[in-house]
Amino acid sequence: MNYRLKPKEFNDHYDKFVRTIGLGRKHRRHGITFEQACTFLHKLKRDSWIVKPINVYWNQMFGEIMKNGKPRMHVSEVTFLEKFVHEMQGEIYTTTDDVHRLFHRLNSLELPYIAGESSARDPTRIDKNRFEAYLYSEENDAFDPQRQKFRPDSMNRPISEYWINSSHNTYLTGDQLTSNSSVDMYSNALYRGCRCLELDVWDGDLDDEGIRQPVVWHGYVKSTKYSQQYGSFCSPLFCC
Numbered sequence: 001m002n003y004r005l006k007p008k009e010f011n012d013h014y015d016k017f018v019r020t021i022g023l024g025r026k027h028r029r030h031g032i033t034f035e036q037a038c039t040f041l042h043k044l045k046r047d048s049w050i051v052k053p054i055n056v057y058w059n060q061m062f063g064e065i066m067k068n069g070k071p072r073m074h075v076s077e078v079t080f081l082e083k084f085v086h087e088m089q090g091e092i093y094t095t096t097d098d099v100h101r102l103f104h105r106l107n108s109l110e111l112p113y114i115a116g117e118s119s120a121r122d123p124t125r126i127d128k129n130r131f132e133a134y135l136y137s138e139e140n141d142a143f144d145p146q147r148q149k150f151r152p153d154s155m156n157r158p159i160s161e162y163w164i165n166s167s168h169n170t171y172l173t174g175d176q177l178t179s180n181s182s183v184d185m186y187s188n189a190l191y192r193g194c195r196c197l198e199l200d201v202w203d204g205d206l207d208d209e210g211i212r213q214p215v216v217w218h219g220y221v222k223s224t225k226y227s228q229q230y231g232s233f234c235s236p237l238f239c240c
Contacts, residue, residue: 005044013044042111054132061088074125077103102139106130166196171216181217 005013017040018028032040058064061083062075075083077099085094103126111129126134134140143163167189171181186197204215 014040017043054128054135057135058128058131074122074127075131076125080126100124102134105139106134109133164196165194166198167194168198169200169218170194170197171199172218176218177221 015028018032021032021036021039023032058072062072062079064072066072077096080103081094081096081099085091085099104123106126107123107130109130111133169176170189171183171185173180173182173185189197199216200218201214201216202219204213207213
């Protein structure tokens with residue numbers, strides 16, 4: 001989840017969650033199911049924000065209250081197309097048929113729901129959870145898929161004129177201020193097609209031989225440092 005939490009805070013969230021789903025104190029010691037764990041992690045991630053970004057985006061584009069005075073729980077294909085796709089995203093060539101196919105895929109996703117939320121699905125509408133899933137998906141990529149088509153006649157320009165799949169602060173597992181630094185993030189970026197990686201290398205502590213060891217981290221913030229077995233990892237890492 002890339003979200004750090006103190007043990008006491010985590011236990012408080014867990015106790016509140018198991019009470020919500022109706023688990024007594026006796027049953028809590030046996031743990032929770034995989035599906036319940038997914039729901040708990042989803043709730044923990046969503047509730048960790050003081051002001052949840054998805055609520056801000058949803059209310060700005062579609063309105064918190066509908067014309068009938070009820071809270072907006074869903075958005076229709078037409079409203080989604082006009083308010084979000086055309087007006088906000090500027091994708092003027094997207095049609096109602098495109099949105100219909102998108103809604104069909106979003107409504108086929110198995111998403112966790114918290115007790116008290118409605119899991120009913122209308123194929124012509126999506127709820128806030130599915131809108132959030134869309135924002136994080138590859139279908140909401142800022143890169144125009146038409147540009148991915150290979151044209152041999154376009155390969156005679158200087159390399160600075162081409163787009164290279166690159167990564168900023170590759171080593172961070174989460175935000176730039178308090179998250180962890182991990183070598184696993186480099187593997188993740190490469191597997192996802194990234195070809196330009198960033199390493200912020202700083203002077204670390206002295207080893208037993210008095211040699212200062214390099215560390216990779218986001219300097220002057222609370223992010224953790226990565227230095228274990230870094231001798232072989234500090235070689236230039238630029239691939240194209």
